[in-house]
Amino acid sequence: MANGLSGDDGEPLLRVAAVCGRQVLDALIIFYGWSVDKPDIIVSTPAALLNNIEPKKGRRVDFIRGVKYVVFDEADMLLNGSFQNQVIRLINMLRFDEKQLSQMNKSGAEKLMEKTNDSLPNSDSEDEQYLQNDDTAEREENSESDVDVDVGDLTEETKSGSIQKKDWRRLRKSYERSKQYIFVAATLPVNGKKTAGAVLKHMFPDATWVSGNYLHCHNPRLKEKWIEVTVDTQVDALINAVKERFVCGTDISRTMVFANTVEAVEAVAKILETAGIECYRYHKDHSLEERANNLVNFREKGGVFVCTDAAARGIDIPNVSHVIQADFATSAVDFLHRVGRTARAGQYGLVTSLYTESNQDLVDAIRQAGKLGQPVETAFSRKRSFRNKLKKRGSSKVRGTSTVEMVTV
Missing domain, CATH: 3.40.50.300 (P-loop containing nucleotide triphosphate hydrolases)
Structure with a gap:
């Protein structure tokens, strides 16, 4: 549908790529050349995107830094079951990039975190801990500081490009948003700590919630x-x-x-x-x-x-x-x-x-x-x-x- 959007001259308004398997990924790299002719929109499954960006460190950093809008369709399904860990990892990668950019802008140290190949948060992030062990996550939440961390206070190891887990936790609290996240679903349960709605409220407490008049109701037609x-x-x-x-x-x-x-x-x-x-x-x-x-x-x-x-x-x-x-x-x-x-x-x-x-x-x-x-x-x-x-x-x-x-x- 996105490829069908054209201007008055008949030319496509957007370049769109579908990513849903290794063969398609290889074709995407060949035809689009991410470093040369990047598509405006990528439509992907979580696993296919991770399989493409994670093995290639340089590609991962360039891709994540270039993402400005992230839309999760069928959000309730993606935040449950077999998709959940993959989606949480993607979100943490994107949010970590936001935090780095925010710290760079505040400090003026443009080269502080250029090399982030090995610094993205692992699957034992706060969000996944919340899903696996609510009590542990709650204790960590209570023990962590809400104060921004000045770049000068970071360890030398951090400055060299390897962000320690404790630094990730210190950085995560307050930062300027540089990406927009949109979660779309026809059903979004919020009852229970591990439902899709509850997970979203935990991960994005300041999110704006928009719903139609007939959400979770019978269609009158x-x-x-x-x-x-x-x-x-x-x-x-x-x-x-x-x-x-x-x-x-x-x-x-x-x-x-x-x-x-x-x-x-x-x-x-x-x-x-x-x-x-x-x-x-x-x-x-x-x-x-x-x-x-x-x-x-x-x-x-x-x-x-x-x-x-x-x-x-x-x-x-x-x-x-x-x-x-x-x-x-x-x-x-x-x-x-x-x-x-x-x-x-x-x-x-x-x-x-x-x-x-x-x-x-x-x-x-x-x-x-x-x-x-x-x-x-x-x-x-x-x-x-x-x-x-x-x-x-x-x-x-x-x-x-x-x-x-x-x-x-």
């Missing part, structure tokens, strides 16, 4: 249908739901069907194809090329798109008219992202949720919030309690997280 199913009734309910056409915006009908696992997606697709309903598949076991082609075909031709939660975020397909949960979402957050695929940009949409007795507590919490016109946040932190209730009901009712996996055709 959504029509919702709730259907309780059993192993005996779920196949018929699924087929009937898919056959219910709900057209919005254009005369093309687009239906997205969500399942919780790759195996469940394949099972749903087999059920639909046996019933004479053609569909596209989308999950991690398909190649990038296959997924891209299926997305293009679904966008242009419409039809039925069976997918995992890999398609619940970051994919903008205009005029999706119907979202069906063949498997009910395992959390309120996933539920909101799934239903957010329809009723976008002022359009209307239909959501049909199939659920079993094992999903009842989560379904009740979400529906109650909708009836009261309240955010679904009360169900965010209850995922663990829901799971505990499921375990008590017996493994026979909740084997795995997918109901469709139990269907044989």
